[in-house]
Each structure stands twice: as structure tokens, then as C-alpha cells.
Amino acid sequence: MVLLGHSHEGKTSLCEAMLVTAGTIVRAGSTSSGTSTLDFEPEEHRHQISINLALADLEFGQTKVNLIDTPGFVDFAGQVASGVAVADSALIVASPSATLAVGTEAAWARVQSNRMPRLIVINKMDRDNADFYGALDSMRAQMSPKPVALNLPIGSEATFRGVVDLVHMRATVLGDGKAMEGPIPDDMQEFAATRRERLVEAAAEGDDQILARYLEDGTLSDEDVERGLSEGVRAGTVCPVVCCSATAMIGVRTLIRTICELLPAQPCDAQAAASAFVFNTTADPFVGRISYIKVLGGRLLSEQHLPNRTRGGEERLGQIFTLRGKNHLNSDELVAGDIGAVAKLAHTLTGDVLGSEPTRMPDLRFPNPSYSLAIFPRARGDEDRISIGLARLAEEDPSLGVNRDEVTHQLVISGLGDVHLAVILEKLKRKYSVEAETQVPKVGYLETISRTARAEGRHVKQSGGHGQYGVCTIEIAPLSRGEGLIWEDKVFGGSIPQSFRPSVHKGVVDAMTQGVISGHPMVDVRVTLLDGKYHPVDSSDMAFQLAGSIAFRKAAAEAEPVLLEPVMDVVLNIPERSLGEVMSDLNTKRARILGSEGAAGWQSVRAQMPESEIHELALGLRSLTQGRGDFSTAFSHYELVPTNLTRMVIEARQRETSGRD
Numbered sequence: 105m106v107l108l109g110h111s112h113e114g115k116t117s118l119c120e121a122m123l124v125t126a127g128t129i130v131r132a133g134s135t136s137s138g139t140s141t142l143d144f145e146p147e148e149h150r151h152q153i154s155i156n157l158a159l160a161d162l163e164f165g166q167t168k169v170n171l172i173d174t175p176g177f178v179d180f181a182g183q184v185a186s187g188v189a190v191a192d193s194a195l196i197v198a199s200p201s202a203t204l205a206v207g208t209e210a211a212w213a214r215v216q217s218n219r220m221p222r223l224i225v226i227n228k229m230d231r232d233n234a235d236f237y238g239a240l241d242s243m244r245a246q247m248s249p250k251p252v253a254l255n256l257p258i259g260s261e262a263t264f265r266g267v268v269d270l271v272h273m274r275a276t277v278l279g280d281g282k283a284m285e286g287p288i289p290d291d292m293q294e295f296a297a298t299r300r301e302r303l304v305e306a307a308a309e310g311d312d313q314i315l316a317r318y319l320e321d322g323t324l325s326d327e328d329v330e331r332g333l334s335e336g337v338r339a340g341t342v343c344p345v346v347c348c349s350a351t352a353m354i355g356v357r358t359l360i361r362t363i364c365e366l367l368p369a370q371p372c373d374a375q376a377a378a379s380a381f382v383f384n385t386t387a388d389p390f391v392g393r394i395s396y397i398k399v400l401g402g403r404l405l406s407e408q409h410l411p412n413r414t415r416g417g418e419e420r421l422g423q424i425f426t427l428r429g430k431n432h433l434n435s436d437e438l439v440a441g442d443i444g445a446v447a448k449l450a451h452t453l454t455g456d457v458l459g460s461e462p463t464r465m466p467d468l469r470f471p472n473p474s475y476s477l478a479i480f481p482r483a484r485g486d487e488d489r490i491s492i493g494l495a496r497l498a499e500e501d502p503s504l505g506v507n508r509d510e511v512t513h514q515l516v517i518s519g520l521g522d523v524h525l526a527v528i529l530e531k532l533k534r535k536y537s538v539e540a541e542t543q544v545p546k547v548g549y550l551e552t553i554s555r556t557a558r559a560e561g562r563h564v565k566q567s568g569g570h571g572q573y574g575v576c577t578i579e580i581a582p583l584s585r586g587e588g589l590i591w592e593d594k595v596f597g598g599s600i601p602q603s604f605r606p607s608v609h610k611g612v613v614d615a616m617t618q619g620v621i622s623g624h625p626m627v628d629v630r631v632t633l634l635d636g637k638y639h640p641v642d643s644s645d646m647a648f649q650l651a652g653s654i655a656f657r658k659a660a661a662e663a664e665p666v667l668l669e670p671v672m673d674v675v676l677n678i679p680e681r682s683l684g685e686v687m688s689d690l691n692t693k694r695a696r697i698l699g700s701e702g703a704a705g706w707q708s709v710r711a712q713m714p715e716s717e718i719h720e721l722a723l724g725l726r727s728l729t730q731g732r733g734d735f736s737t738a739f740s741h742y743e744l745v746p747t748n749l750t751r752m753v754i755e756a757r758q759r760e761t762s763g764r765d
Contacts, residue, residue, distance in 0.1 A: 105169060105367060106191035108184065108214065110207025111176035114227040115197045116142050116154055118350040118359075119173045125356045126162035128428070132350075141429040142173045147530050155527055157183040157384060159396065159427040159443060167364040170443045176207045178731055179524035181471050182503030186384040186454065188214060189468035190398035190443065193221040193337075193367040200226050200260075200347070202238030204246055206731040212247055218467065221337045221367055223344055225359055229257050230264040230349040240345055247343070252306040253299055254333075254344035254362060255355065258289060267347055267355040268292060270300045271329050278354050303344075304329055310336025330365060338368045370464075372440030377460035378402035378410060380438075383468060385454045385500050387535060392448045393499070396427075397438070400462040404438040414456040421446050454502055472736040473505040473518035475722040477525055477542040480515065486538050491515070493536030497528055504528060511548030511625065521726070547716045548670055549753060550742060551619040551626040553663035556581040558634070561611075561655025563647050566639075573639035574647030576600060576608045580659045583628040585668075585742055589616065592632040600636035604648040608633055611652025620660045622667060622754045623761065627742075631656065667750045668742040670715040675708060676725070678733035683707050685728050693717035712740055 107115045119142055120132035133139030138149045142158035154175040161170045172187040188194070194215045198208045215222045226239050236257045244250040258266040258277060266277030268288050273296065275288045288296050308318035310332040318324050324332070336342025346362055348355030384396035397404070404410075408421045425432045426444045438444040452458065455468055481490045494506045494517065505518035519525045525542070532538050558579040565572045583590060591609055600608070609631075616626040636651070674695070678686050680702060686709065690697065695713035702708075713721070718737060725733045745753065 105193050105195055105363065106172040106174060106184075106187040107195050107197055108174060108188070108207075108211035109176055109197035110199070110205035110211075111153055113176060113197045113199050113205065113207070114350050115176060116140060116158075116173050118197055118225065118227055118348070118356075119158075119160060119171050121348075121350040121353055121356045122169075122171065122360055123160055123162055123428075125353065125360060126164050128160070128162045141431075144430040146534060147527050150530070151523070151527070153177050155180055155183075156386065157187045158429055159445075160429060161426060161443075162360070164360050164364050168442075169360070169363060172443070177523065178207070178210070178726075179519070179521035179527075181520055182501055183384070184214070185468060185470050185503075186396075188218055188220070189466040190381060190383045191220065192370045192441075193223070195363070195367075196222055196224045198224055198226050198239060198243070200229055200231070200234035200236050200239050202235050202242050204239075204242045208243075209246070209732065219340055221340060223337070223346065223363065223367055224251050226345060226347045227350055229347050230261060230352050230354070232261055234260050234264065236260065236347055243345070249341050249343055251343040251345045252303055254303060255346040255358065256292065256296060256299060257347045257355075258292065264349060264352070264354060267358050268296050269358060270296060270303045271333070272326055273297075273300065276355070276358050278352070283354075283357050303333075306342050307332030307336065310334070310339065310342050334366050334368070337366050369441055372399070373401050374403060374440045376401035376440065378404055378408065379457065379459040379462045380404055380410070381462065381466050382449075382452055382454055382456045382458070383466065387496055387500055388447075391432075394445050394447050395449050395452055395454075396445050397424075397443070397458075398466065399438045399440050399442050399444070400464070400466075401440050401460065403440070404444070404459075406436070410458040412452055412456055412458055413461060415451055415453075417451055419449050419452055419458060422448055453499055470502045471520060471734065473503060473520060474735055474737070475521050475525065476505075476516050476518040476545050476719070478512075478514040478545040479517050479529075479540050479542050482539040482541055489536060489538045490532070490540055493532045493538050494528075496536070497531055501528075509545070509548060511550070512546040514546055516545050517542075521722075544719055547714075549622060549624040549745070550668040551621060551624050551665055552628045552668055553580060553582050553626070553660055553665050555664050557659040557663035559655050559659035559662065561651040561653070561658065563650040563654060566642055571639070571642035572644060572647040572650075573642035574604070574607075574636075574644070574649075574651035575638070576636035576648065576651045576655050577634045578608070578612070578652070578655045578659060579632045579634055580656065580663055581630045581632075582663070583630055585628060587628050589613065589627070590630045592630065594632055594634055595636065600633070600638055600648070601643075604638060604643060604645065605633060607645045607648035608636070608652035608655075611649035611654075612656045614649070615653040615656040615660075619665075620657055621665045622750075622757045624667070624757075626660065626665070627668070629660075667745040667753060669745045671712050671740045671743055672715050672718060672737045673740045674711045674713055674718075674721070674735055674737050676711070676733060676735040678707050678709065678725075678729050680705050680707050682729045682733060683709075686725070686733065689721075689724060689728060693721060715739075 123129045135143040148155050158173045174184045174187045196211045256268040307329045308315045314332040379401040380397045382395045386394045406423050425434045498504045560577045563574045619626050695711045698710040700709045
């Protein structure tokens with residue numbers, strides 16, 4: 105079961121409360137104090153949020169429950185994707201507020217798209233201004249199927265002391281430090297009966313036979329209600345809502361019992377050939393690479409040899425274990441449906457399948473990185489170490505992109521937001537002892553020409569001793585976008601010996617890499633070598649290289665050089681209510697709107713915009729959509745930069761060059 109929801113709604117605290125209630129751990133810790141079982145990384149303590157998914161399990165009666173605690177902060181949605189891919193069901197943790205949080209909406213949308221059985225728990229019922237019914241009404245107004253209360257709170261805020269179970273019509277109240285079952289308080293009897301009718305109606309809709317019985321008798325037995333709810337949850341037509349306070353340990357036992365009764369496990373064949381899916385990877389400084397595994401079929405044993413179906417080759421598993429936060433508990437085997445881990449696999453990474461081909465492949469899709477920074481080591485000589493460290497972090501986190509820009513030659517890291525990349529820098533320092541600096545990435549501008557021009561290049565020095573002599577005449581002409589450099593040799597006779605003509609070409613290529621107006625490479629030019637002169641003694645390869653470079657720079661300066669900028673295809677997914685503001689913002693960023701499509705309160709907007717505007721888009725979209733919107737980009741083409749902006753780019757390049765000098 106995966107726990108989802110908005111940041112700071114208490115998912116990790118609830119996991120720890122469930123582990124304490126089940127007797128798995130002795131006491132619940134906290135992220136803020138650094139004592140949490142599940143938030144154990146130094147970065148999590150520093151930021152006081154969950155950053156990585158964490159695993160734990162508990163046993164309640166005859167049922168084992170695997171818990172997958174995931175971050176709520178949007179920058180770490182890649183970890184959420186890993187957890188959802190292998191979970192059989194979801195527990196959405198929400199706050200007792202009439203305003204639905206962004207993360208709650210996102211969690212609901214995720215389980216809907218994955219068609220997962222789900223349960224909602226309204227946590228923190230003991231906090232100030234807790235409003236269970238306001239939260240429930242807000243959910244029912246915005247979610248489908250409409251969530252239905254399975255519990256009712258007894259008291260609220262500081263007086264919250266227990267819950268009413270509407271299936272069995274009994275109360276569990278905290279007294280003398282213990283949860284005690286008993287009758288529903290007198291002042292809640294009538295209200296609870298009314299609310300139970302809504303629950304019975306929802307349960308009846310979960311099973312046709314039960315629905316027929318309800319229509320005939322007008323009521324249902326507790327057994328029928330349980331069965332109808334279970335079938336409805338399994339089918340995704342019913343979403344029960346319970347309430348609790350994780351920190352006060354109120355309603356937690358009732359929640360665990362509800363999970364065991366209503367949330368189904370996917371059927372798995374323990375007798376089938378062994379098959380496992382790697383859904384997450386971490387690097388432990390002492391143990392090495394740790395692969396988190398969901399067993400899809402059969403049994404996994406320590407020292408077992410299994411083929412890697414994704415990459416080829418074979419892996420030896422070594423010691424398998426289950427995880428309770430950072431604690432490794434050695435296990436003899438993992439059976440179908442179970443979750444565990446194995447260390448030091450040689451080639452296997454996240455998303456790989458080990459063993460036989462599964463009958464049902466988990467759907468693991470990571471969000472596209474949308475926020476980028478150029479990165480460079482703080483200390484000279486750390487270039488290799490920073491590359492190695494980033495490569496290993498990218499293995500752990502597939503939502504992290506690392507690439508070397510071919511135009512700007514910068515090393516660029518891309519992630520899901522500024523906090524995501526800040527954490528990457530912290531991990532780089534802690535795990536790989538490399539400190540790094542970042543800056544906004546340079547834009548890969550290019551230069552080209554607008555018309556034909558001809559020029560002569562002369563490099564002649566004959567003032568005693570062995571001289572230098574190279575003269576060439578070239579003509580340049582513009583080409584269509586993407587054609588690069590086309591070289592033509594139209595020299596007739598021996599004005600330039602054949603052996604020196606490649607030298608002219610080399611000089612032209614060198615000049616093109618430096619441009620003539622902004623220092624950016626020049627592209628899409630036809631260069632024709634027309635004529636030249638040579639000296640039988642003083643001519644050399646270098647002389648003609650320099651002559652070719654001089655000729656090209658002179659011709660390009662006369663051929664009306666212009667600046668080109670990369671244009672990106674952008675797809676934005678935004679709430680419909682934010683469409684107007686986002687469209688206005690896109691217009692300020694020189695975007696061309698190509699179209700939009702709407703569905704279920706969301707809009708998918710397609711546009712093209714300059715790469716130079718993407719960084720600001722990444723910073724602003726979260727604010728414009730209250731964290732709900734996201735976008736993806738892909739390179740489209742190059743086009744001319746407007747004249748006023750060309751001047752700004754040239755001036756910025758000149759300042760950069762003079763500062764470097």
C-alpha cells in the first residue's frame with residue numbers, strides 16, 4: 105500500500121503510528137527531531153520533509169501490510185511514481201480542512217489514472233480548526249466517485265478522542281492511554297444512524313446482488329455492508345473516508361483494521377517461475393547500490409541467479425532483505441506480492457525485470473525534468489568526480505537529467521524544481537565529497553548570414569628567414585536551417601596547390617566556431633573556395649589555415665550576420681481555471697500558442713517558445729497554478745532573434761568575455 109498526499113499532511117507520522125500500533129516498532133519518531141524511522145536521510149532532517157520513498161511492513165492478525173511512504177512535495181514526484189507502480193492500493197492522507205490541498209488533488213488524479221483501490225484518511229483531527237465534515241464535503245464536491253464517510257470523529261481539535269465505526273456502529277475512544285471499544289455516545293446516535301445510511305447506499309452499489317437485497321429490504325447486514333464496500337473499493341466505485349490523529353495515536357488501530365478488511369492485494373502466483381521488478385534504487389555508502397524489488401511471481405531466494413530481462417546478462421542476488429526505513433532485516437525468501445531489497449546488483453537499474461517475463465508489468469513512468477541549472481565544481485580538478493557523482497545520482501533518481509550541452513559546452517542538470525536540484529547538490533557533497541556551483545544555463549545561440557559575400561584572406565610575412573605565405577579568396581552564401589556547412593572547391597589550375605586547400609577549409613571551420621558578432625558558432629553557410637596564391641618556399645599548412653580564417657571573418661562581417669536562438673516545443677498541463685493567467689504569461693515570453701485540449705477540468709496547451717524563456721516559465725508556472733501545473737519541453741528548431749534582443753545578447757557576451765579576460 106502506498107501513502108500519498110500533500111506535503112506536511114502527516115504521511116510519515118501516520119506510518120510510524122501504524123508501526124507502533126502493530127507492535128513493529130517501540131515508539132514513533134519525528135522528522136523534525138531526526139528520530140523518524142522512515143525519514144532517515146540527512147537531507148530529510150535538514151529540510152524537514154520526506155525526500156525519498158521509504159519501506160516498512162506490519163502484521164495485523166493474519167495480514168501483512170507493506171507500507172510505501174512517499175514524499176508529498178512536488179519536486180520529488182519521481183519517488184511517488186516508483187511507489188505507485190508497485191502498490192496494490194493507495195492511502196490518501198489529507199488534512200481536516202475545507203480547502204482541498206494541491207497534493208490531495210494530485211494524489212487523487214494519480215490513483216484515478218492508475219485505477220487503484222483507495223482509502224482516504226483525514227489526519228490531524230486534533231489540530232486547531234480541524235473540520236472533518238468541511239474536508240469531506242470539499243472532497244465530495246470535487247472527486248468522483250464521491251468519497252463516503254466510514255468513520256465519524258468523536259470530538260474535534262483538542263477534544264478529539266475517538267472515532268465511530270459506521271459499519272459495525274460502535275465507538276473506539278482513547279481512555280487511560282488505551283483505545284477502548286464501546287457504544288456510540290448518546291449525542292451522536294441519531295447523526296451516526298443518518299450517516300450510516302449513506303454508507304449503506306454506497307456499499308449496495310458495489311455489488312449487484314447486495315444492491316438487489318437493499319432495494320428489496322431497505323437495509324443491509326454488517327456482513328453485506330463489508331462485502332459491498334470491499335467489492336466497491338476493489339472496482340474503484342467506492343472510496344471510504346476514515347479519520348485519525350497519528351501523533352495522538354487516536355483512530356490508528358481502526359484505520360489498520362479497515363485497511364486489512366477493505367484494501368485488496370493483487371493476486372500473485374507463488375508457484376510460478378521467479379519474477380521481480382526493480383522499482384527504486386539507492387546508494388548506501390557502506391552497502392553500495394540497493395535495489396528495491398517487488399516480487400511479481402514465484403519466490404526469490406538469497407544467492408539465486410536470475411536473468412535481467414531488460415538489459416541482458418545474469419545477476420546473482422546475494423542476501424535478500426526487507427526494509428524498515430534504513431534498517432535491513434535479512435530474509436530467507438520473498439514470495440509473490442511481497443516487497444524487499446537486494447544489494448550490489450552489477451548491472452540492474454530502476455525499471456528492470458529480473459527472472460521470467462511477468463504476466464502483468466508495472467507501469468512506471470517518471471515525470472519529465474523541467475527545471476535546469478548549469479553545474480560546475482567549486483574546486484579545479486573535480487570535473488571527473490562531479491561527473492561520476494552525478495551519473496550515480498541519476499541511477500538513483502531517473503527524474504534527474506544530466507547532459508553536456510553541445511553548443512555551450514556546459515554540464516547541465518535538470519530536475520522537477522529548485523528544491524529537487526538543491527537536494528542533488530547536498531547529496532553530491534555528502535556522498536561523493538564534491539562541492540558544486542550552479543547558474544542559469546547559457547542559451548545555445550548560433551550565428552548565420554543573410555546574404556552572399558566575397559572576401560580575400562591574406563597571411564603574408566616575409567621579413568627575413570623562413571616566411572609565411574597564404575592567400576585565398578572565398579565566397580559565402582546562406583543556407584536553409586539545419587544544413588550546417590557546405591564546402592565547395594572551385595579553384596582552377598594551381599593557384600592553390602591541392603595539398604593546401606584542406607588547410608583553408610580547416611581555417612574556415614575554426615572561424616565558424618567563434619562566430620563574428622557574438623562569439624557563438626556560425627551555421628548554415630555555403631563556403632566556396634575560388635582562388636588564391638602560394639609561394640613555393642614560404643607557403644605552409646598554418647599560413648593557409650590563417651588565410652582561410654581571415655577570409656571567412658571578413659566575408660561574414662559583410663554578409664549581414666544574424667543571431668539564431670533555439671525554439672522549444674512546450675506542452676503544459678494546467679487546471680482549466682488557470683488557463684487565462686497562463687496564456688497571458690506565455691504571451692509575455694514570446695510563445696506561439698499552437699492549440700489546447702481540455703478534459704475533466706484540465707487543459708493541455710501546446711506552444712512553441714524560445715529556450716531563453718524556459719527558465720522563467722519553470723519558476724513562474726508553479727505560482728500561477730498553485731503548484732498544480734507542469735510542462736515538458738523538446739527541441740524544435742532555430743529561428744532569428746529579434747533585433748533588440750540580439751543587441752542584448754551581444755552586450756552580455758562582451759561583458760562575459762571582458763570579465764573573463
